[in-house]
Amino acid sequence: MxxxxxxxxxxxxxxxxxxxxxxxxxxxxxxxxxxxxxxxxxxxxxxxxxxxxxxxxxTRVQDATGRTVASLYxxxxxxxxxxxxxxxxxxxxxxxxxxxxxxxxxxxxxxxxxxxxxxxxxxxxxxxxxxxxxxxxxxxxxxxxxxxxxxxxxxxxxxxxxxxxxxxxxxxxxxxxxxxxxxxxxxxxxxxxxxxxxxxxxxxxxxxxxxxxxxxxxxxxxxxxxxxxxxxxxxxxxxxxxxxxxxxxxxxxxxxxxxxxxxxxxxAPLGVVPDPSIPAEGCIGAGDAGYFCDYVLAYLDRSGFATDRLAGGGYTIRTSLDPDALAKTKAAIDGQVPPTQPHVADVVAVVRPGADAHQVVALAANRTFGNRKGESSYGLPYEPENMGAGSVYKIFTAATAMEQHLVGIDTVIPVPPSGYTSPIYRNGAGRPIPVGNAGSYRTALTLQDALAESPNTAFVKLEESTGIAPVVDMAVRLGLTSLAETPYSGKPGTASIADVMKQQNQASFTLGVTPTSALELANVQATLASHGTWCPPSPLQSVTDRTGAPVSVTQAACRQALDPAIADTLMTGLSKDDATGGTSAAAAGQTGWNRPIAAKTGTTQEYKSAAFVGATPQLAGAAIVFDDSSSPRPICDGTPPRSCSGGNIYGGKAPARTFYRAFGDILAGQPVVPLPPTDPRYLTGTIPSVQVAAPEPDQGQGETAPDDTGHNPDHHDPGGNG
The missing domain is CATH 1.10.3810.10 (Biosynthetic peptidoglycan transglycosylase-like)
Known part of the structure; x- marks a missing residue:
């Protein structure tokens, strides 16, 4: 001047x-x-x-329709x-x-x-x-x-x-x-x-x-x-x-x-409303969208966005949240496990597959998002829960064996009896641990049937051929990225969970013993449904500043994580879970499910958690039921599931029912899309097929026989977390 x-x-x-x-x-x-x-x-x-x-x-956080779900200020x-x-x-x-x-x-x-x-x-x-x-x-x-x-x-x-x-x-x-x-x-x-x-x-x-x-x-x-x-x-x-x-x-x-x-x-009268108020601040004011909102902020923070600028910055964050999908998912969850049910959390993540992006459609939990008694502000649907996902991890062993051309989905693989002692399945002292099955099985099954019926011994034996490290790497490639990012000891700078699994040659990895989030499991399914293309599970459509100008947010690039032919064939390999003999057949029937789906169940040691993952060409998702208390206990399935002394929860029960109900309602009215065609190269492999023995009268799977446990329930698993 x-x-x-x-x-x-x-x-x-x-x-x-x-x-x-x-x-x-x-x-x-x-x-x-x-x-x-x-x-x-x-x-x-x-x-x-x-x-x-x-x-x-x-700063306004909006759903995919442009409706504000949370205000940050x-x-x-x-x-x-x-x-x-x-x-x-x-x-x-x-x-x-x-x-x-x-x-x-x-x-x-x-x-x-x-x-x-x-x-x-x-x-x-x-x-x-x-x-x-x-x-x-x-x-x-x-x-x-x-x-x-x-x-x-x-x-x-x-x-x-x-x-x-x-x-x-x-x-x-x-x-x-x-x-x-x-x-x-x-x-x-x-x-x-x-x-x-x-x-x-x-x-x-x-x-x-x-x-x-x-x-x-x-x-x-x-x-x-x-x-x-x-x-x-x-x-x-x-x-x-x-x-x-x-x-x-x-x-x-x-x-x-x-x-x-x-x-x-x-x-004139004053004419003010009875209770003048402003929108609640933060994700706690987002209602059922609270977990999604919380994930948005966590995602921005990990992407390097200075989230301390949000409260006064006047940004508009348009997300991929589908309010209709969220409402139907929340209804399905609460229909299985009420929000106030002690010790039992039910969480679901829904992801839309795609070659260019995996957009998160909904994140929900039975717990109300908040800080009051009975509520939770922990990212239940997207943060890893410590009990694991059980036999869902058999997907990674199957994908690895197919990538190594050892098996195809029609290859008949041996199913050792319960109590099988594998040379690679040992405790901390180096002694072999017998591997247990929850139920009776034929002595040999095709890989497709083994994925549907889920005998533990078959996949531990398959790991003997694939090696443990490739299976762990496959899990990270397909979507369990937290395994490579989270220190095994919990201390920053130490070896990751994935590194320790590989260093210790943890054969129990295929039984789903590591901390797992519903969102990462849903993204694994989205990777398969995207012909093997992995993308970060993104909740964002756009971020603009107060002037409407776009704001760049650094996001990981999509990559081809698995040969498209393997991914497409494995989708069919996972397609019998809802069929007769599959571990979720009863749940599919109860909810009227009638679409092709690539799915897998899992249950962990002592029945403290159970999971179900599934993918159609349109949507992928995962449901996990687990004890979210500081002192986890076994869960018994029921109306509703509850804590109990012995436990009998399985992935094919409450988790599968939650999933099928939510996805059936979300997809209602949309075309029934077939799974992608298989590739002949991945129908068979170099491991010689074995003859399938006829089942004994009391053998087989379904709700009359237990689902997979993910762990041997009779023996301590040194690699487990539950």
């Missing part, structure tokens, strides 16, 4: 100093220079800050343009706070002199500040101040502060139009009940936009600026009415309204 601003600044100092001396309220010594120096540290804001005028604004403020504020509101605030607003140049010496004369002992405690000066003070208080000391300084009864405000106000008046200053002021100030700015206040008190405010409504809000608590229309309706009518009379005196209009406005 150079010399011109220097001259104006000096003029302001002279005028204000003259007012102070005339009122004999300031022990003036040292001249204008000393007074000028005194103001240098008296305010937080600067000319540049004020001229930019950027205010903290609400420190101050609930919705800045609006001048034409979105009613003329009545502008006139009311000018009439009561600064009737000479359009006449002065930001500082009003007449008003300042009048206020200073009323201050008896030198404290600048009485107002008559111009709206522009008030804007400066409030900007310091609500925007620039970062510490309690700075906030106290912004309202301190100091002449130096008053002078600094006047100086900055004159500068703003020179740089901005009166309408711009007025608009900024109305977007900034606090109106009580958590509402910052006139748009938030109009919505909170009257349920309307600021553009629709009437004369009595505008007068009420304008009157509250002086003291939102004292003139709170809910707590102090008489005081609020009296103050409102003072504003109405000021409007009449200034000629903004007629005598008749003033009388009508003064006779």
């Amino acid at each position: 150079g010399l011109a601003w220097g001259v104006r600044r000096l003029a302001v100092l002279v005028v204000v100093a003259g007012v102070l001396v005339a009122g004999m309220l300031f022990p003036f010594a040292g001249g204008i220079g000393l007074l000028a120096d005194a103001v240098s540290d008296s305010a937080v804001g600067t000319n540049a800050d004020l001229e930019a005028g950027v205010l903290p604004a609400v 420190d101050q609930y403020r919705v800045p609006v343009e001048s034409d979105a504020i009613s003329p009545a509101m502008k006139a009311a605030i000018v009439a009561i706070e600064d009737r000479r607003f359009y006449e002065h140049g930001g500082f009003d010496p007449i008003g300042a002199a009048r206020a200073l004369v009323n201050n008896s002992h030198g404290g600048a405690t009485q107002g008559a500040s111009t709206l522009t000066e008030q804007y400066v003070k409030n900007y310091d208080l609500y925007v620039a101040a970062r510490t309690d000391a700075e906030r106290q300084a912004a309202v301190a009864p100091s002449y130096a502060r008053k002078l600094k405000e006047a100086e900055l106000a004159v500068s703003l008046d020179h740089e901005l139009s009166k309408d711009e200053i007025l608009t900024r002021y109305l977007n900034l100030v606090y109106f009580g009940h958590g509402a910052y700015g006139v748009q938030a206040a109009a919505q909170a008190y009257f349920g309307v936009d600021a553009a629709a405010l009437t004369v009595p409504q505008a007068a009420l809000l304008a009157g509250m600026v002086q003291s939102p608590a004292e003139y709170d229309p809910v707590a102090h309706p008489d005081g609020a009415t009296g103050r409102r009518n003072v504003v109405i009379e000021a409007l009449r005196q200034q000629g903004a309204i007629s005598q008749e209009q003033a009388a009508q406005a003064a006779a």
Whole structure:
């Protein structure tokens, strides 16, 4: 601003100093220079800050339809343009706070002199500040101040502060139009009940936009600026009415309204809603979308987005959340396990496959998202749960064996009897551990039938040929990325779970002993349904800033994790789980499931968790039922599932019923799409097929025989977590 601003600044100092001396309220010594120096540290804001005028604004998390599901803020403020504020509101605030607003140049010496004369002992405690000066003070208080000391300084009864405000106000008046200053002021100030700015206040008190405010409504809000608590229309309706009518009379005196209009406005009821409120802050206010919202914030944080900028940044985060899919998923979950059921969590993740993106469609749990008793703010559907997913992991052993051309889905593989001692399945002391089956099986099965019936011994024996490390790597490639990212010891910088599984040659890996999340399992299925293409499970469609400009978010690139021919063939290899003899056949029948699906069940040691994963060409997902308490106990299936001493939960029970009900409802009305065709190269393999023995009369699978346990229930598994 150079010399011109220097001259104006000096003029302001002279005028204000003259007012102070005339009122004999300031022990003036040292001249204008000393007074000028005194103001240098008296305010937080600067000319540049004020001229930019950027205010903290609400960040909105939206679902795929554009509906806001969560609001992130420190101050609930919705800045609006001048034409979105009613003329009545502008006139009311000018009439009561600064009737000479359009006449002065930001500082009003007449008003300042009048206020200073009323201050008896030198404290600048009485107002008559111009709206522009008030804007400066409030900007310091609500925007620039970062510490309690700075906030106290912004309202301190100091002449130096008053002078600094006047100086900055004159500068703003020179740089901005009166309408711009007025608009900024109305977007900034606090109106009580958590509402910052006139748009938030109009919505909170009257349920309307600021553009629709009437004369009595505008007068009420304008009157509250002086003291939102004292003139709170809910707590102090008489005081609020009296103050409102003072504003109405000021409007009449200034000629903004007629005598008749003033009388009508003064006779109007306050008309505020019974409980003025603003949207709840954060994901806790998102209702059933709370877990999805929480995942969005976690995803942004992992992507390197500075999430501390969200609360006041005014961003719009459009997500991939399908509200209809969420509602149907939540209904299916609660229909199996009520939100208040002790010890039993039921969680589901739904992902849409694709070659370019795997979009998360819904995340839900029976627990209400929150911090109150019986609620949970842990990311139940997307954070790993410690009990594991059991025999779902047999998918990785099958995929590895197919990739190594050892087997195809039609290859007949041996099924050793329960109690089989594998040379690679040992405890910490190096001694072999017998592998148990939950139920009786034929002595040999095709790989497809083995995936459907799930004998443990068959897949431990298959690992003898594939090796453990390739199976662990396959799990990470297909979607269990947390295994490679999470330290086995829990201490950062130490070996990951995947590394330890490989280093210790943990044959129990195929039995699903590691911590697992429903979302990662759903993404594994999405990878298979995307012809072997892995993409990060993304909850984002777009992120834009307050101007509508797109904001870049770093996301991992999609990659071909598995030969498309293997992925497509394995989809058919997993297609018998819902058929007769499959471990989820009863659940599919109970829920009326009638679509082709690639699915797998799993149950863990001591029945503390059970899982079901499935994929159609349109949607992939996973359901896990597990004990989410600090002292996990076995779970018994029932109506609803409950804690019990022995346990009998299986992946084909509550988890499968939850999944089939949710996906059946979501996909209702959509075409029934067949699974992709198989590739002849992956129907057979180099391991010689063995002859299938006829089943004994009491053998077979289904609800009359137990599902897979994922662990040997009779022996401790050193690699397990449950």
